[in-house]
Amino acid sequence: MRMSFSAHKMCHHAIHLSYGNLVDISIRKCGTDELLQHMTDSSRGISRLSIVSSSYITMEGLSKVASKIPLLEDLEVSYTPKSCNTYKQYPYKEHEYVEVIGHSCPLLKSLRWNKHEGDCFRSHDNRDAFSIARTMHGLQNLQLFGNWLNHQGLHDILEGCPRLESLDLRKCIHLCPSKRQRSFTS
DSSP, rough: OOOOOOOHHHHHHHHHTTTTTOEEEEESOOOHHHHHHHHHHHHOOEEEEEEETBBOOOHHHHHHGGGOOEEEEEEEEOOOOGGGGTTTTSSSOOOHHHHHHHHHHHOEEEEEEOOOSSOOTTOOOOOHHHHHHHHHHHOOOOOOTTOOOOOOHHHHHHHHTTTOEEEOOOGGGGGOOOOHHHHHHO
16 A cells, blocks of 8 residues: 655644644745745744745745744745746845845844855845844844845845854855955965
8 A cells, every 4th residue: 555645744743733833843845835824823922934945835925924922032944946037037035025024033143044055146236145134133043045235235144143153155156255365365
């Protein structure tokens, strides 16, 4: 007898068994905006949420449920294809979604927002950095892997997030030091 496995059904069952006491959620390579909606409708005490390589969970979906998770302290959104689109494919509104999340989750201390490396020829874009600086003043840890911010965006984050203790900006290609800056560090 062959059994069918459905991660979606298993998640729904686990949510039901938690009786509204979910506090730490990790979603890897599965999930939908609808499942995220169900999780946040069922549990208001979520303090940690990690979404990695989940093709059907969008930044728009996450921003819609953000007001239901005001106790969120730790958020990871990594390698989710629908949050890594170019201008040509979808309207680029991620900075707006980040701003909604920042306003809705005032206790946020850690943000890991990692994008695919594939869009390396894109010009700089500081809108994400400005949204983080404007709304996430309590951040202590920030990881922006593959973001398109430049030095102005970095400056705004450092000014807007005074409690920042850890900053990881790997693969942020627009933060390369100029020749003049390199000569002073050599």
